[in-house]
Amino acid sequence: MSKVVGERLPEEITRAFDGRDLESKIGPAHLLVTTDDDGTPRPCMLSAGEVLATGDDRLRLILWAGSATSRNLARGGPVLFCYVVGRELYYVKGTARALPPAASSKLERFEIEVQVVESDRHEGMPVTAGITFGIGDLDAAKVTAGWQRQLAALRE
Numbered sequence: 570m571s572k573v574v575g576e577r578l579p580e581e582i583t584r585a586f587d588g589r590d591l592e593s594k595i596g597p598a599h600l601l602v603t604t605d606d607d608g609t610p611r612p613c614m615l616s617a618g619e620v621l622a623t624g625d626d627r628l629r630l631i632l633w634a635g636s637a638t639s640r641n642l643a644r645g646g647p648v649l650f651c652y653v654v655g656r657e658l659y660y661v662k663g664t665a666r667a668l669p670p671a672a673s674s675k676l677e678r679f680e681i682e683v684q685v686v687e688s689d690r691h692e693g694m695p696v697t698a699g700i701t702f703g704i705g706d707l708d709a710a711k712v713t714a715g716w717q718r719q720l721a722a723l724r725e
Contacts, residue, residue: 570689571687572687572688574687574688576684576686577625578625578628578661578683581652582652582661582686583624585597585617585622586617586620586622587621588720591617591713594616594617595709595712595713596701596703597653597654597699598616598700599615599650599651599652599653600612600613600614600615600649600651600653601614601648601651602648602649602650602651603638603648604646604647605641611641613632613638616702616716618713618715618716619631619632619716619719621720621723621724625683627680628661628663628680629668629680629681630642630678630680631674631676631677631678631719631720631722632677632679633676633677634676639679641665642665643665643679645664645665645667646664646665647662648662648663649661649662650662650663653696653700654699655699656690656695657690658688658689658690658696658699659687660687661683661686662684662685662687663682663683663685664681664682665679665680665682666679666682667679671722671725672725673718674718674719674722678723
């Protein structure tokens with residue numbers, strides 16, 4: 570059973586999405602859940618190159634323009650962001666809002682205002698890993714260079 574840990578992002582989350590040391594952050598995928606017009610939950614997987622913590626009460630996201638998730642976020646409804654790395658398991662609940670376009674990117678930008686953070690850590694039967702992704706034959710330096718450009722757009 571999850572328990573409320575506060576209205577601020579824990580240090581693990583702000584560190585994970587600080588935009589630094591990105592090569593070490595290749596792998597973990599983070600689930601964002603929004604709601605379609607008809608109430609259907611809409612999952613979206615994000616990497617550390619698409620999320621930026623701008624403090625302990627806000628997360629910024631950069632997504633493909635025109636996607637269903639972008640449309641849901643633009644409506645300003647509630648969102649759920651899941652952070653699962655190793656034994657750390659947090660649910661971040663908040664409200665989304667669209668940000669003005671960045672001059673340096675054609676992607677859409679959004680901000681989540683954190684309302685509550687819950688932990689679902691269970692010592693007796695702990696989660697041992699989250700969802701991960703691979704980059705195959707891609708060059709890690711090229712992947713992180715793309716992420717740097719996206720995160721720069723989130724800082725604008």
